[in-house]
Amino acid sequence: MAVNLLQNLHQKTYRLETIVIEQKNPFYSTQKSYVREVEVYYYGKVKDQHDFQVLVTHFDFSEDEGSMDKFLKKISYLFDEIECRVDDEGNITAVDNLLFLRVRWAKIQAGLSETHTGQAIDRYFSQISDLLEDEAKLIVFLGSYKMFGLLFNGLLNSFDTKMKRESSEGFTEIVNPVKNGDTLTLKVSAENLEESEIKHFRGLFVCKRDQYEEGFIEIKKQNYHLKHSLLWIG
Template sequence: MEHPLKNFSKTYRLETIVVSNPDTSYRTEKSYVRVAEVYYLGNEKDYFKYHVLVVDFNFSNDDNAMGKFLKQISYLFDELELAVDKNGHIVEINNLDFLRLRWMKLAARLSENHEGEAINNYFSQISSVLEEESRLISFLEGYNMFGLLFNGLLQPLDTKIKRVSSEGFTEIITPVRDGDKIILTTAAEDPEPAGIDHFRGLFVFREGHNEEGFTEIKKDNTHLKHSLLWIG
């Protein structure tokens, strides 16, 4: 069984842009960029094993207190060992105990200089995510984490499908062949119950592997843009 990323290592640039109050004079824009190296470790139990190492972070707001805080939190997930099924979904976190221990140490260090109800709630949310592997998998498959890569689309499709997205609505994914590329376009079937005002996405595959991806989500006066680019 050949693994979908083809090479033994690949490097991707992942970016999330958050635009708050986009249609008002209070509009703000923040960018969160990560560069991740993905290493193929072999197969086990019909799963592909990958080591994900985030080697660079570039947050546009890391010059203020909250930006610095979020950047330090992000380091918690800069090293992951994942088991992924043939469809590209994460099925196991193989270094979960390492992440839990790391979080205990990081939370203790951060609590020395950060306090308040908002900080405590943030800590509680992360602790809750790490309590159960299924919650952590759902978190990591979100578009703001690694959902543009480990998203059930590691390999291109040849027929239209529907699936439930990480945002809770049904995505319609349609493949179109363009020379040696397969382009997947995504749209929302009925986004309103999930509170989504607008959704669209696009994935480009060449020779069977994911070269770039993009999703755009508008909800709650927030415009979210997530992108993935293979850079080496």
């Protein structure tokens, strides 16, 4: 089933959304949403790796954007075309268009530098540049829930049995498969949250007839409530 699910991502369109609720103080909070429509193309399997291309065809960010939001939106276009390899478990193992991303980043950075200055901006530029110089770090970033981790989540070996894995946040993710006819639901919970800054963590992924249909991950921190969701739309 796992391999079939990867193959069946071909020519599918998904809606990826991240909602961020920030509690500014006990009486005031803000909510922002970041939506991407993503097309996925599967180009076959070579040895033990599956070749994919992921294209972000549409961005829709919250209308109430500050200057930093607009800045981050422009940077997000850097990652709207990713060519990657994925293992049978659904983990990204390599980024094949890394050189393309580096060249593209140089152009984006040059353009942004004309209108954005300051230590915070320089720090952000440096973080992106460092990320693109280290493929291992880039893979971790692209596999995070805020990027493409809902699509390529490394959970494909948990279809038959309960699985545990260590989160980069310091706690343990627990994945329980529940089968009901031709529908498989992966229920995600957590343990050892006291070892992290996370107060609450849960998630759900739904597959039907070897087709990945929807999923979400919900995270609550001290002053933040994050919800990352995925929906098959075409």
